[in-house]
Amino acid sequence: MRVITVAGPPSVGKTAVVLKTAAHLAAAGLRVGVVKFDSLSTQDDAAYARAGLDVSVGLAGNVCPDHFFVSNIDDCLTWARARGHDTLVAESAGLCNRCAPHIKGALAICVVDTLSGIHTPRKIGPMLKLADVVVITKGDIVSQAEREVFAFNVRKANPRAVVVAFNGITGQGAGELAFHMAQAAGFETLEGQHLRYPMPSAVCPYCVGETAIGEDHQRGNVRKMAFAGDGS
Amino acid sequence: MTPEDTATLAAAKLASLTILGGRDKGGALETLDLTLRPGDVVCVVGPTGSGKSRLLADIECLAQADTPSGRRILVDGAPPDARRRWATVGKLVxxxxxxxxxxxxxxxxxxxxxxxxxxxxxxxxxxxxxxxxxxxxxxxxxxxxxxxxxxxxxxxxxxxxxxxxxxxxxSPVVLIDEIENAGIDRKRALDLLVSQDKITLVSTHDPILALLGHRRIVVANGSVADVIETSAEETESRAHLERIDAVLMALRQHVRGGGRIEALPAAFSTFASAMATDEPFPWTR
Structure with missing residues (x-):
């Protein structure tokens, strides 16, 4: 089973990227199953179903989405095998920039959009820095110069990634991404495999439902900000 | 030097780009073997939905009979292998x-x-x-x-x-989707791209812009129906059209400034009545 993780900030066009590319993979004879991870709700499963793709949804709810992902990804592989697929695409939304769902050895794709600003590649953490392929969307509405600067900043943040320009509306770039996806490594199981980047060690009362603000409630792993000037 | 850098250098030194025909929307063979070289300006014309964007997209992804048109694009006379193709794409255009x-x-x-x-x-x-x-x-x-x-x-x-x-x-190739006829000197813009040895393709519906190209590709029903060399007569026609255009642009400035248009040059009424007859336009004959 080819395993491919697709991650990126909200609303960059991850689903459009997967949909357009899956069409190319299907045409090449691959049997693609998609698992959509999200935090609270998603309508993307309907979009996948409309495109004739087999899809399953995982909602993290009140659990950290990254923890939810890692606790379920091997079950996703089992699901995909049971459904007769040979390629599993795990699309994760709702992750914070601190983490990444990327797994050692499995093709890791990060989707970012040019509209988010030319400095964004620097702000996204391991999700982009540890990806094998960085897909850049929405280039059709910004200038060529901004596209080039953005792509340059992506390469600076992650020099070893392949950069793919993608138009989620026309599907421009899908052929190229499909070429990379078709070469993704296969796994019998993900049991014993490792994430490329460790999860945060922060466990504090707010992780488990605390809502009150104030010193008394800040226990466990707490870090305080340093302020500019005399504002402290 | 990484393979990407090598591809960038190779792309920057592109000597030619060849477009080989595929099939039209009905599946009929497209007769096309068109080579573009640095400094070429080629316009792409055709009705909306005829396949202009597809043609430009085929060039952009260096299609190898794997897009809906079935076209193939050769770089310096040969098909790029898959690795080089994808390393080049994104830097070529x-x-x-x-x-x-x-x-x-x-x-x-x-x-x-x-x-x-x-x-x-x-x-x-x-x-x-x-x-x-x-x-x-x-x-x-x-x-x-x-x-x-x-x-x-x-x-x-x-x-x-x-x-x-x-x-x-x-990028040695520049794809332009229409240059609006306001606030920019289009002839000079194309000359600038030519001076930098770019291969320039312009998708347009505008007759003046179309005649600014050295050649124009006519797209219909998903395939290239014709490639027209811009003739001396057409260049002369363009000069006339540019004069008419300059008058309309001047009027535009005038309206912008709050002016009225109650009096037009005498030649305008002669021109307007000549155009108002039931005679077919000369280019339809």
Whole structure:
């Protein structure tokens, strides 16, 4: 089973990227199953179903989405095998920039959009820095110069990634991404495999439902900000 | 040097791009073997939905009979292998369209300098000054290096995009989707791209812009129906059309300034009545 993780900030066009590319993979004879991870709700499963793709949804709810992902990804592989697929695409939304769902050895794709600003590649953490392929969307509405600067900043943040320009509306770039996806490594199981980047060690009362603000409630792993000037 | 760098260098030194025919929307063979070389300006014309965008997209992804058109694109006379194809794509073609805007909120000079940095240009300050001077030569109204990108007018934005693409983009091929006929000197814009040895393709419905190309590709029903060399007669026609156009542009300025249009040059009424007859237009005969 080819395993491919697709991650990126909200609303960059991850689903459009997967949909357009899956069409190319299907045409090449691959049997693609998609698992959509999200935090609270998603309508993307309907979009996948409309495109004739087999899809399953995982909602993290009140659990950290990254923890939810890692606790379920091997079950996703089992699901995909049971459904007769040979390629599993795990699309994760709702992750914070601190983490990444990327797994050692499995093709890791990060989707970012040019509209988010030319400095964004620097702000996204391991999700982009540890990806094998960085897909850049929405280039059709910004200038060529901004596209080039953005792509340059992506390469600076992650020099070893392949950069793919993608138009989620026309599907421009899908052929190229499909070429990379078709070469993704296969796994019998993900049991014993490792994430490329460790999860945060922060466990504090707010992780488990605390809502009150104030010193008394800040226990466990707490870090305080340093302020500019005399504002402290 | 990484394979990507090698591909960039190779792309920058592109000697020719050849488009080989595929099939039209009905599956009929497309007869096409067209080679484009640096300095060529080729316009792409055809009704909406005829396949102009498909043709440009085929070039952009260096199609190898794997797009709906079935076309193949040769680089320097040979098909690129898969690795090189995907390493080259994205660096081969720069794109400009009317839908594109500057979204970064920086002064013009600062942003162009940032772009120059990416290209690791040796003499950055000079190149930035050149880009801004070129853009100002193309734009109707001048702008200052310190103005914010997001405050440029439509014409100034397009002029800066073209000047920056010509002088700072590594891509040897430039795809342009229409250049609006306001606030920019289109002939000069194309001349600038030619002077930088770009292969320029312009998708357009505008007769003057179409005649500014050395050749034009006519697209119909998903395939190239004809490739027309711009003749001496057509270039002469363009000169006439440009004069009519200049009058309309002057009128436009006049309306903008709050003027009335109660009196037109006498030649206009003669022209208008000549055009109002039931006679077919000369080009339909």
């Amino acid at each position: 720069a794109q400009l369209s009317q839908n594109m805007n500057f979204v970064v909120d920086l002064p013009v000079a600062e942003f162009v300098a940032m772009h120059a940095d990416c290209r690791m240009v040796a003499d950055g300050d000079r190149v930035v000054a050149d880009v801004i001077a070129c853009a100002n030569a193309l734009a109707g109204e001048r702008f200052h290096a310190d103005v914010s990108l997001t405050q440029l007018s439509g014409g100034q934005t397009r002029a800066l995009m073209i000047a920056d693409t010509a002088l700072l983009s590594a």
